[in-house]
Amino acid sequence: MIDTAKVVVVNDFTPSYKQLNSKYPTKSKIYNSAMHMFDYFSNEKKKAYYMLDYFSGKLTKEKEMNIIFEDGNYATKEEIEKRKLEYTKYIEKSNIYKLIISFPEEYLENSVDIRKFEKELMLVIIPRFLKYCGFKDVAKISYQVSLHNDTDNKHFHFSFAEKRPNYKIGDKLDYRYRGMLTLKELAFFKNEILHHIKKEKIYTQLLTNLNKEVDEFKSYFNKNDKNFILNDKANILIENKIIRLGELLFERNLSGKDKIKYNSLKSKEIKNLTRDIKNQILKKELKNQYRGFQEAIDNINEYYKSLSKENRIKISDDTLLKNKKQYLDNYVLNAIVNYANNSYNPKKISEDNLIQSMVLKTYVKSKSTTKGEVLKNYLSNVPNNKQFINKYKVRHAVKNINYELEEAMKEFDKLFESSKDYSV
Numbered sequence: 381m382i383d384t385a386k387v388v389v390v391n392d393f394t395p396s397y398k399q400l401n402s403k404y405p406t407k408s409k410i411y412n413s414a415m416h417m418f419d420y421f422s423n424e425k426k427k428a429y430y431m432l433d434y435f436s437g438k439l440t441k442e443k444e445m446n447i448i449f450e451d452g453n454y455a456t457k458e459e460i461e462k463r464k465l466e467y468t469k470y471i472e473k474s475n476i477y478k479l480i481i482s483f484p485e486e487y488l489e490n491s492v493d494i495r496k497f498e499k500e501l502m503l504v505i506i507p508r509f510l511k512y513c514g515f516k517d518v519a520k521i522s523y524q525v526s527l528h529n530d531t532d533n534k535h536f537h538f539s540f541a542e543k544r545p546n547y548k549i550g551d552k553l554d555y556r557y558r559g560m561l562t563l564k565e566l567a568f569f570k571n572e573i574l575h576h577i578k579k580e581k582i583y584t585q586l587l588t589n590l591n592k593e594v595d596e597f598k599s600y601f602n603k604n605d606k607n608f609i610l611n612d613k614a615n616i617l618i619e620n621k622i623i624r625l626g627e628l629l630f631e632r633n634l635s636g637k638d639k640i641k642y643n644s645l646k647s648k649e650i651k652n653l654t655r656d657i658k659n660q661i662l663k664k665e666l667k668n669q670y671r672g673f674q675e676a677i678d679n680i681n682e683y684y685k686s687l688s689k690e691n692r693i694k695i696s697d698d699t700l701l702k703n704k705k706q707y708l709d710n711y712v713l714n715a716i717v718n719y720a721n722n723s724y725n726p727k728k729i730s731e732d733n734l735i736q737s738m739v740l741k742t743y744v745k746s747k748s749t750t751k752g753e754v755l756k757n758y759l760s761n762v763p764n765n766k767q768f769i770n771k772y773k774v775r776h777a778v779k780n781i782n783y784e785l786e787e788a789m790k791e792f793d794k795l796f797e798s799s800k801d802y803s804v
Contacts, residue, residue, distance in 0.1 A: 385690070386691055387482075391560060394414060397410060411471065414467050418464055448526065450522075450523060450524075455524070470541040475556065477541070483535070484533060498527065509565075510540070515542070515546050516553055523539065524539060525537065567688070571687045574691055578687070590677065596669065597670065609661060617660070621660075622716070625653050632650070643710065654720075661712075680701060681698065684701075
């Protein structure tokens with residue numbers, strides 16, 4: 381049982397002039413709170429003095445104050461005074477959000493290069509957090525951080541305000557009127573902070589393994605790769621579904637496009653057939669390969685669960701994992717629909733397609749018979765076996781049809797219009 385959370389985040393806020401409350405009943409109280417915040421953040425007595433030489437090589441910081449702005453650099457007194465003036469405008473309509481981020485004694489300094497971590501906090505962690513909270517454009521948010529060392533546990537003071545309406549409410553942008561941050565938002569922030577402290581030791585290798593599995597799996601759907609599976613003529617069921625998919629794309633005038641995006645398709649029949657092909661490949665043909673991808677996902681999922689456990693929270697964010705799964709899913713679906721589109725040729729009847737269509741019919745009727753046996757029987761030249769067609773006759777018939785008039789070809793095609801010819 382973990383006694384102390386690795387990251388503790390406490391939040392409060394000063395309301396805008398539009399939202400006076402019992403704690404801040406007048407505009408002057410709000411104004412004083414905002415101005416005091418900057419003085420408190422940059423208080424020289426609260427500096428982490430042991431870091432002065434490490435950070436800048438100076439014994440004192442006459443120009444740089446103990447407060448960092450969005451670019452990750454320390455602010456000067458002049459820059460702080462300028463920001464105070466900016467906040468006299470922001471507080472007219474925007475709340476000022478105030479948070480304290482604290483760590484167990486000696487945990488931060490023993491775990492990270494603090495200056496490097498401060499940079500990541502300003503340039504990566506906080507922008508991700510603000511996006512997660514629903515703010516549209518981080519550039520429209522003013523924020524600052526200050527590391528204080530006046531207690532046993534090092535802690536950051538962090539505050540931010542909206543420069544302009546920047547909070548997503550439906551399809552519109554407005555100011556965020558709710559002051560306190562939600563437990564889910566704070567949990568995300570805590571886990572992001574802990575993640576950036578621990579990622580180099582644990583997460584980096586897990587992500588490398590996951591990306592390797594993704595690249596390996598993608599190779600099976602890359603027509604230029606030796607692993608390309610969609611051109612596997614041995615799998616009659618999948619190939620006939622691909623033929624049917626190409627036919628549907630052609631019928632809906634989609635075959636002229638250079639590249640088709642699965643998510644842009646409107647036809648439910650086409651989308652369902654494409655997903656059916658994908659599921660069949662993943663569950664049967666590439667079952668073992670897909671298991672490797674899933675195991676890599678599970679390992680990262682366990683890592684994120686461990687962050688929540690160390691932070692003593694029950695909420696963990698799986699956005700990354702969902703994005704990886706969605707990315708691979710879309711890649712496969714796009715590969716299938718485009719292969720079906722590019723490989724389908726309505727102007728020529730392939731003898732391979734015809735033979736496979738016949739084999740498929742027999743295979744569906746006699747599930748106990750293997751595909752190999754069906755094919756052998758169907759192409760058998762034994763005279764007594766009247767139910768099977770001679771391979772030479774099939775080839776000869778197809779060659780004749782390919783050179784017949786267009787109308788004759790259309791009549792022949794009608795024999796294969798039923799979806800039973802192409803799918804189970």
